[in-house]
Amino acid sequence: xxxxxxxxxxxxxxxxxxxxxxxxxxxxxxxxxxxxxxxxxxxxxxxxxxxxxxxxxxxxxxxxxxxxxxxxxxxxxxxxxxxxxxxxxxxxxxxxxxxxxxxxxxxxxxxxxxxxxxxxxxxxxxxxxxxxxxxxxxxxxxxxxxxxxxxxxxxxxxxxxxxxxxxxxxxxxxxxxxxxxxxxxxxxxxxxxxxxxxxxxxxxxxxxxxxxxxxxxxxxxxxxxxxxxxxxxxxxxxxxxxxxxxxxxxxxxxxxxxxxxxxxxxxxxxxxxxxxxxxxxxxxxxxxxxxxxxxxxxxxxxxxxxxxxxxxxxxxxxxxxxxxxxxxxxxxxxxxxxxxxxxxxxxxxxxxxxxxxxxxxxxxxxxxxxxxxx
Amino acid sequence: xxxxxxxxxxxxxxxxxxxxxxxxxxxxxxxxxxxxxxxxxxxxxxxxxxxxxxxxxxxxxxxxxxxxxxxxxxxxxxxxxxxxxxxxxxxxxxxxxxxxxxxxxxxxxxxxxxxxxxxxxxxxxxxxxxxxxxxxxxxxxxxxxxxxxxxxxxxxxxxxxxxxxxxxxxxxxxxxxxxxxxxxxxxxxxxxxxxxxxxxxxxxxxxxxxxxxxxxxxxxxxxxxxxxxxxxxxxxxxxxxxxxxxxxxxxxxxxxxxxxxxxxxxxxxxxxxxxxxxxxxxxxxxx
Numbered sequence: 001x002x003x004x005x006x007x008x009x010x011x012x013x014x015x016x017x018x019x020x021x022x023x024x025x026x027x028x029x030x031x032x033x034x035x036x037x038x039x040x041x042x043x044x045x046x047x048x049x050x051x052x053x054x055x056x057x058x059x060x061x062x063x064x065x066x067x068x069x070x071x072x073x074x075x076x077x078x079x080x081x082x083x084x085x086x087x088x089x090x091x092x093x094x095x096x097x098x099x100x101x102x103x104x105x106x107x108x109x110x111x112x113x114x115x116x117x118x119x120x121x122x123x124x125x126x127x128x129x130x131x132x133x134x135x136x137x138x139x140x141x142x143x144x145x146x147x148x149x150x151x152x153x154x155x156x157x158x159x160x161x162x163x164x165x166x167x168x169x170x171x172x173x174x175x176x177x178x179x180x181x182x183x184x185x186x187x188x189x190x191x192x193x194x195x196x197x198x199x200x201x202x203x204x205x206x207x208x209x210x211x212x213x214x215x216x217x218x219x220x221x222x223x224x225x226x227x228x229x230x231x232x233x234x235x236x237x238x239x240x241x242x243x244x245x246x247x248x249x250x251x252x253x254x255x256x257x258x259x260x261x262x263x264x265x266x267x268x269x270x271x272x273x274x275x276x277x278x279x280x281x282x283x284x285x286x287x288x289x290x291x292x293x294x295x296x297x298x299x300x301x302x303x304x305x306x307x308x309x310x311x312x313x314x315x316x317x318x319x320x321x322x323x324x325x326x327x328x329x330x331x332x333x334x335x336x337x338x339x340x341x342x343x344x345x346x347x348x349x350x351x352x353x354x355x356x357x358x359x360x361x362x363x364x365x366x367x368x369x370x371x372x373x374x
Numbered sequence: 375x376x377x378x379x380x381x382x383x384x385x386x387x388x389x390x391x392x393x394x395x396x397x398x399x400x401x402x403x404x405x406x407x408x409x410x411x412x413x414x415x416x417x418x419x420x421x422x423x424x425x426x427x428x429x430x431x432x433x434x435x436x437x438x439x440x441x442x443x444x445x446x447x448x449x450x451x452x453x454x455x456x457x458x459x460x461x462x463x464x465x466x467x468x469x470x471x472x473x474x475x476x477x478x479x480x481x482x483x484x485x486x487x488x489x490x491x492x493x494x495x496x497x498x499x500x501x502x503x504x505x506x507x508x509x510x511x512x513x514x515x516x517x518x519x520x521x522x523x524x525x526x527x528x529x530x531x532x533x534x535x536x537x538x539x540x541x542x543x544x545x546x547x548x549x550x551x552x553x554x555x556x557x558x559x560x561x562x563x564x565x566x567x568x569x570x571x572x573x574x575x576x577x578x579x580x581x582x583x584x585x586x587x588x589x590x591x592x593x594x595x596x597x598x599x600x601x602x603x604x605x606x607x608x609x610x611x612x613x614x615x616x617x618x619x620x621x622x623x624x625x626x627x628x629x630x631x632x633x634x635x636x637x638x639x640x641x642x643x644x645x646x647x648x649x650x651x652x653x654x655x656x657x658x659x660x661x
Contacts, residue, residue, distance in 0.1 A: 051549055071552050078553040084546035088568040098554035101564070153554065 001062045001156035001189050002027040003048060008057035010043055017043045019213040021057070025206075030183050030190045032200035035210035036236070041193045042081075042161055044210070048191060049159050050074045061157065077150030077158040077188070081165060083142045085134040091145050092117050092130040098153045120148040123182075140171040147179075151186070158183075160192035164199060176203055197237050201225065209233050231350050234273060234357055241279060241320040241342075243272040243291065256313030259344065260288040262362050266351055273348040273357065276323045281307070281340045288362055291342040293320060295334050305329040312339065412630050415623035427624035435601045436609035437628065439517065440586055443605060447524045447585040452578055455532025460566075463540040464548070474537065477530050485527050489594025492523050515597035520605065523591040528584045532577035539573045540566075572647040579643065583636040587629055 003025040010018040018040045025031050033041040046052040048059055050071035058067045066074055085094050095117045099108060108116065121127040124144040134142060143163065150158060163179070164172040180203060183190055194200050200207045201221040209216045209224070209232070217229040228234040245254035252259045252270050259272060285292070293309040296319060304323040311320070322342065324332075334340070348357040417424050427433065462474055480488065496503040496513045506513065513519045551565045567574075589607040596603040598612060606625055613622035 049553060051553070071549075072555050072557070075555070076553065078550070080546055080550060082546060084550040086547055086550070086565055097551065097556070097564070101551075101554065101556040101560045149550075149554070 003157060003189060003191065004058075004060040004063070005044070005048065006058040006060065008044065008047055008054045008059070010040075010047065010052070010054050016213050018047070018054070021213075021215055023208055023215060023218065025189055025191060027062070027189055028187050029205045030180070030192070030203060032204035032207045033191060033193045033210055034195070034197060034200040034207050034236070036195060038212075039210040040213040041195075041210050045159050045161055045191060045193050048157075049076050049078050051078075075153060075155055075157075077153065077155035079143075079146050079150050079158070079160040079163055081162040083134070083146040085142060085145060085149070087134050090131050090133055091126070091137070092121070094134070094145060095120050095149045095152050097149065116152065120152055123151075124148045139167050140175060143167065143175060147182075156188050158188045158190040160190065162193055162195070164196075165194070172199075179203065201237070209236060211236075227356075228348075229356050231357065234348065234350075239276055239321050241274045241276065241322070242316060242318070243274070243347075244316070245270055245272075254314045255311075257291050257311065258289070259291070259347070261360060262288070263360060265349060265358075265360075267349075270349060272344070272360075273350070274342075274344050274346070276306070276321045278344060278346040279320075279322050280343045280345060281322055281324060282343055283340060285341040286343045289341075289343050291344075293340055293342055295336055295338045295340065297336060298329075298334060300326075300329075307334065309340075309342070409630060412623055412626050415620065416627040418623075419620050423620060424624050424627075427618075427621040428628070430621070432600050432604065433609060433621070433625055436604045436606045436625070439520075439604065440606040443517070443520050443524050444582055444585040446521050447528060448578060448582050450525050451529050451532055451581050452574070454529060455536060455577060455581075456574070458533040459536035459540055459570075463537060464545055477533050477537075480527050480530050485523075485588065485590030486594060488526055489523050489591035492519065492526070492591070492595055496522070514595050515599070516603060519595040520592050520603065523595050524585050524588050527588055527591050528581045531581040531584065532574065535573045535577035535580075536570055539570060543569055572643055576640065576643045576647070579636055579639050583633065586632050 003023075005021055005023040005025075008018050008021040010016075021040075021044060023031075033044060035041045043052060047054050050066070050069065054067070058065055060066065061074070086097065089097070092114075096113050099113045099116060102108075107113075117130070118127065121130055124147060126141060126144055126148070129137065129141065129145075134145070137145065160179075164175055167175065176199065192203070201224070204221060206218055207221055207224050208218045211232050217224060217233050219227075219229075224233065225237055228237060234240060243252065243254070243257070243259060245252035245258070247261075247265060247268050247270050250261050250264070252261065252272060281293075291314075292312040294312050295307055296310050297308040299306040299308070304325055305328075307322050307324065309320040309322060310316075320342065345362065347360045349360055350357045416427075428437075458473075458477065462470055493514055494500050496506070496519065498504060498507040498512070498514070500514075503514065513522065547565050547569070548561055551561045556564065587607055588605075589611075592605055593608055593611075596605065596608060598604055598608055600612065604612065606629060610622050610625045610629070613619075613625060
């Protein structure tokens, strides 16, 4: 069941929570609403569910206008951030609730309800906890029960509010994978809210990045990362190294550092954005860039070694972060206090007057002095 | 460095024992002794006299009227309290904070003053009372007046118990229920009520205790007509003024008995509430 959001606007007093939001969620897709807190993503989710009413705009399910339809009639599955399990009911009673409150004519027989509940609990692999109370469950278990309860009514739309926000990293990863499988198996349309960019990029078919009540960009995770449409999206998706400077004859300068651009740029005051994998570290500076840095810390956790660097003879608001492979690390053995030079392979520049960043590349011939490589 | 164990106030023995002694002395002189005296005085003429005093027709009527007033007051304030708590914790509207403050007025106003206000408003010379008197409706100096002031005096108990609890529990469970298709009534009966039942009972116990024992406001509006508008609390005073000390204490012992039962029920409810809040560890197994 597809969801169409058309021109939704919502105010809380003087606070503009949502400003003319439009979004299409195609049938069977999993869409992530990503944004910092206060960006309106939860409000939008609640408006889709019917828990909140919009000041203006329409919500359509499969082309049918449900804006005036009561929550009860919308038949969506909703998973709350803090699970909202009924605390005085057992796990089985929680999952059965939706079926129990059906009007007598539609309500399945008691035995059938029990059967359905058992099936759902098996699906979330928690059949053995049927008689426990929510207070006796761990966070991950509560989350799965909340999901089983939301799916008990066989909804065609599943809405999740920060579904993994309160869980620890390991459980989170398992649940994410599991939700993805579930989604592919049952073919519902899902919208979930998160402030975790990694979660959004990993889980979603499409990500809608929100900021201050507006949607900044909607794209597939790959495109969003490769071609961020605005400075906000760029900043929000992962760490970026920034070089701030003045452009003089194709060279951006600040203090002792400089970068020579390969293609013309109109602005005078420039900010070059470089992601941590778009920069290489060398023991000597390169023909097109001179960015001396000092190593502040070395972190060996994860697939790559992350170095935190501070500028020497120039300034940066935030420390730089560059990732190198473990092989490079073993050859080079960098230590705290060592000096090195950053060489951009690719940089992004946001020019005045246009919102979208432009990507600058340096041709392979202009760099790669093998002697200088680490 | 100069090392010294930090001392809390209770660590000094003389402070501790002085406080305990003071508390004990106060409890005995102000609570236990009066209670003992009530019962010794009531039974001072023997069991026969005691029962005779209680089965006196005026006393029986006073007991009946008191129970009747409580039987009306408690349900009224139960429903009113739940509605009020639901209103202020589940909805946002202008004046919500003011309403929460207004709930406390019956606690802040002296019951006698409350009684006088009702007399001024609903008495046969009062603003509304004179209009009602023209239509042969008499509220003051009869049982409706007693019920009205008792309802007023006891109305904060239930709401006061429920509001903090319902605020703390939030509305998420109810939202979860409505998304799953529950109607308003199903939501109340299956989700809200089980969550607030012990607080509700607590409020009811307090309401009942106060409704039975209320003196000040009732004495203003009842007119103290023996066998007609005399409640148990008023009856105690009447008997005492008649120099029937033993009779007065016999009636008072009933009120004291109700108070004792109230305390037992209240402790039980408090114990249940504490259990409900704590995780049910005793039931978890180690799978």
